[in-house]
Amino acid sequence: MKFVSYNQLSFKNTPYYNRLPSNEKEVFDILTSIFHFKVNTYVLDHLIHWDTIPNDPIYKLVFPRKEMLSPIDYNHLKTLYHNGLKSKDIIPFVQHIKQKMHPEVKHHSTSIPKENGQVIKGLYSNFKTIVSLFPDPMVKTCHSYCSYCFRWVAFNNFEAQHNASYKDPLTPVAFLKNNPQITDVLFTGADPLVLKAEVLKKYIDPILAIDSVKVIRISSKSLAWWPYRFTTDKDADALIAFFDYIIASGKHLNFCAHFTHPRELDHPEVKKAIQRIQNTGTVIRCQGPLVKDINDDPIIWSQLWTKQIQLSMIPYYMFIEANHNSENCFRIPLAEALHIFQEAQQQTTGLARTVRGPVFMNDLNRILLDGITEINGNTYFVLKSLQAPPETSSEGAIKLIPYNKDLKDLGDLFVLFNAPTPVLI
Numbered sequence: 001m002k003f004v005s006y007n008q009l010s011f012k013n014t015p016y017y018n019r020l021p022s023n024e025k026e027v028f029d030i031l032t033s034i035f036h037f038k039v040n041t042y043v044l045d046h047l048i049h050w051d052t053i054p055n056d057p058i059y060k061l062v063f064p065r066k067e068m069l070s071p072i073d074y075n076h077l078k079t080l081y082h083n084g085l086k087s088k089d090i091i092p093f094v095q096h097i098k099q100k101m102h103p104e105v106k107h108h109s110t111s112i113p114k115e116n117g118q119v120i121k122g123l124y125s126n127f128k129t130i131v132s133l134f135p136d137p138m139v140k141t142c143h144s145y146c147s148y149c150f151r152w153v154a155f156n157n158f159e160a161q162h163n164a165s166y167k168d169p170l171t172p173v174a175f176l177k178n179n180p181q182i183t184d185v186l187f188t189g190a191d192p193l194v195l196k197a198e199v200l201k202k203y204i205d206p207i208l209a210i211d212s213v214k215v216i217r218i219s220s221k222s223l224a225w226w227p228y229r230f231t232t233d234k235d236a237d238a239l240i241a242f243f244d245y246i247i248a249s250g251k252h253l254n255f256c257a258h259f260t261h262p263r264e265l266d267h268p269e270v271k272k273a274i275q276r277i278q279n280t281g282t283v284i285r286c287q288g289p290l291v292k293d294i295n296d297d298p299i300i301w302s303q304l305w306t307k308q309i310q311l312s313m314i315p316y317y318m319f320i321e322a323n324h325n326s327e328n329c330f331r332i333p334l335a336e337a338l339h340i341f342q343e344a345q346q347q348t349t350g351l352a353r354t355v356r357g358p359v360f361m362n363d364l365n366r367i368l369l370d371g372i373t374e375i376n377g378n379t380y381f382v383l384k385s386l387q388a389p390p391e392t393s394s395e396g397a398i399k400l401i402p403y404n405k406d407l408k409d410l411g412d413l414f415v416l417f418n419a420p421t422p423v424l425i
């Protein structure tokens with residue numbers, strides 16, 4: 001299959017645009033003036049079930065939804081469109097909303113490595129043994145965009161990409177050599193596996209020569225969005241050969257696969273792709289967020305983990321959806337999230353006990369919502385810090401929070417687990 005992707009303009013020229021009910025067309029037209037949209041032929045032809053839109057989960061996973069904006073802003077934009085204003089006349093209001101929707105991602109002041117007092121751009125080191133790397137070509141794009149992604153702000157934004165990434169492949173080398181406690185290196189993005197194998201090699205090769213780095217992690221949704229990347233793409237063989245090469249260097253290669261719905265694992269091409277990756281010795285660990293109206297059902301998670309295990313992958317994390325801004329509408333109450341996780345585990349083979357969840361992941365902490373307990377007649381959520389910045393002593397700490405069945409947000413997790421308040425940038 002040839003990779004063809006569509007943005008908000010070109011999608012309108014596909015037959016699928018005319019399959020949208022008129023109110024969905026309106027939502028699409030309005031919201032794609034704010035949020036980025038990208039979809040490819042595989043997602044359109046094989047993943048979305050067009051007969052069930054707008055309720056189809058994969059449709060909701062790709063297409064923006066009205067609730068991503070406040071009702072006031074949405075209705076204001078709608079009025080502007082209905083008044084027949086041209087796009088250029090709406091730009092100032094669109095810019096105003098975009099600024100409001102800008103996700104606020106916090107970093108601990110010590111999470112951004114420095115050398116000789118200078119910040120090393122494109123590196124984030126929040127936890128003791130791992131550093132996340134953002135080479136410039138990896139932060140550009142994905143095979144398709146997820147409606148719930150807070151990284152939309154960097155798509156097509158060259159300034160944001162420039163500020164958060166590095167261009168010279170040797171940039172992280174000295175830092176990693178000087179910090180031998182860092183055993184794991186995570187390449188993330190956008191989606192690194194959009195890149196050609198030779199570009200990946202240029203950025204990963206210098207890391208392979210560092211003895212203290214034992215694990216290369218690559219985070220990607222390409223298995224769900226474009227499995228042909230590993231089977232029939234022009235350089236699919238080169239990519240698989242590169243995975244072989246990483247393993248031959250003595251490193252463990254961990255493919256952090258992002259799956260949101262069991263349907264993403266049904267197509268024969270995904271199975272072929274998984275097999276090819278596994279034949280190299282790469283281990284695929286699966287993670288994904290729990291999102292309202294897309295996968296907020298224990299049956300869906302049980303099916304997802306069962307299929308992952310059948311395909312010899314490891315269920316790893318169920319995340320609580322980020323809460324930076326527009327993703328807020330994808331969050332469900334924490335009590336419900338915990339119920340879904342526990343119920344799904346009970347319905348699934350014990351091998352799915354490898355999965356941790358529901359987990360809040362932000363750039364500062366990884367916190368597990370571990371259960372509900374009662375003390376002296378009062379009910380509490382039990383939280384456990386799985387990972388925290390090394391300067392703090394909160395890793396492993398347990399906190400009890402008063403139970404509230406409607407609670408969706410615990411506020412600032414860093415403050416909750418750490419005192420005094422850290423310097424944030």
Ligand code: SF4
Nearest residue numbers: 142145146149190221
């Ligand atoms: S694949 Fe990942 S980075 Fe890309 S849009 Fe989806 S969540 Fe965001």
